[in-house]
Amino acid sequence: MAKITDAVDPGNAGGSVLIPEIPTEPNQPVTFRCDKCGEVFADREARRQHVFDQHPFKRPQLLVGSRTVKDRGEVVASRFPQEDWVTQQAERIMIDLQEVTTRQACKRLSEITSGFHEVTLASADYSVTYHIEFDIPTEAQLATVERAFNTLIVNQPLESDRIAQFITVAKQEDGARYYLEGVSDFLYGVLAKDQRGGTSLSHDDYSAKYHTAREALRFLNRPLANLIKALVNFNDNAFCEAEAQAPGGQVAIACQILNGLRAGKRCLAPDAKIASGHNLPVDTLTAEIMRFCSLPLTEQREQLPQLVHLASKRLTTDHDRVKIQALAMNSCWEAGDHEQASSWARKLRYSPLFEALATRIIEEVENE
Structure with missing residues (x-):
């Protein structure tokens, strides 16, 4: 039987075939070049670090009243003067597809009172378009x-x-x-x-x-609007933001006290009861917490059991519960009941808000 390979012509009578001579070159080291400035690096990590340090990514930003404007779904419902509008890292600016200078953009944005508008900021690296609705009331x-x-x-x-x-x-x-x-x-x-x-x-x-x-x-920027924003931040335990917006009275006092406790400082109770100072309805827990903060120390000690009882209610949120625990800890310490203060502190030892003060009180009681 014939083999399959019998029909294959090996060429050159089964001999070898000469190949052209291939010139050889010495191996060149692999390098990594920066696309921005052309500098050459020996490895990829060195180039990455160079780009990170020397050519940081610059995303244009639009700010108004020191706050960053959202690129989508932003509503501007209050008039801002020209100097309150700020553009950052922008080499080109367009408003409703018309190119303008930075000065012209800020002036134009301060004058718009209604409608939907597009603001595009572009840099060499990036372009971002802001979709803004202006609904500025009289x-x-x-x-x-x-x-x-x-x-x-x-x-x-x-x-x-x-x-x-x-x-x-x-x-x-x-x-x-x-x-x-x-x-x-x-x-x-x-x-x-x-x-x-x-x-x-x-x-x-x-x-x-x-x-x-x-x-x-x-x-x-209206007193009623600022009070609501302060109370929402207070509810979220964002005490710094709440204190900046609090208009006065019990709201301001509660913000100051809890912000101080968060900073690791024990706070003295007021010398006399502080009046509410606002007529905005608030939820029961917030009202009780603010009222407690406005009381002199003797009245705080008398009414602490009532506040603590509210903390055990089913509808009490974790945000409110931790505020009550911090106030109880501070009130007991200032009244000289250090053991009870330490007991409250142990509940807050791992709280991201009040851990510093809780740890300090526990250590002071242990070292007495």
Whole structure:
């Protein structure tokens, strides 16, 4: 039987085939060149570190009132002067597809009062487009919301129907839309957190309502708006932000005390009871915490059991519970009950907010 290879012509009578001579070159070291400046590095990591240090990525940014503007879904509901608009790392600027200088951009943005607008900032590395809705109310529209609030909410039982009436009246009189939404969302959040006033919201809905309110009022600089933002931050235990926005009275005192405790400082109680200083309805726990902070030390000690009892309630949030524990720890220490203060401190030993003060109190009691 013939083999398969019998039909294959090996060529050159089965001999070898000469190949052209290939010139040889000495091995060249592998190098890594920077695309930005051309500098050469021996390895990839060295080039990466060089780019990180010498050519950092520069993303353009748009700021207003010292706050970063969101690139999508931003609403500007308050007028800002030209100097409050700032562009960073931008080599080219376009507003509604028209190229402008930095000065022209800031002036233009300070003059827009309504409508949807696109602002594009470009650098050599990156381009970002901001989609901004301007809905800046007049002073009369702002006053409409505040007048309806004072008439229908202040010193009245807070109920869902009353909030709905407040919204209806303000809308009929052409009130400021985002101001109205921010105030009403906060009020609905109060009802949800307390589960009262005929609310159909669940307890868990309160946080979303609070945060929606804060976002709606983000750029609004009015006493009522600032108070709501302070209370939402206080609820979230963002005491620094809350203290910066707190207008005074019990709100300011509570922010100062808890911010001090967070910084690791024991705080003295007021010499005399501090009046509330605001007429905004708040949830029960926030009201009790602020009221407790405004009391002299003797009254704090008398009312501490009542505050602690509230901490054990089913609807008490973790944010409120840790505030109560910190206030109890501070109150006991200032009253000279160091053992009880140490007991509260052990509950807060691993708290990211009050760990520093709790650890300090535990150590001082152990070293007595």
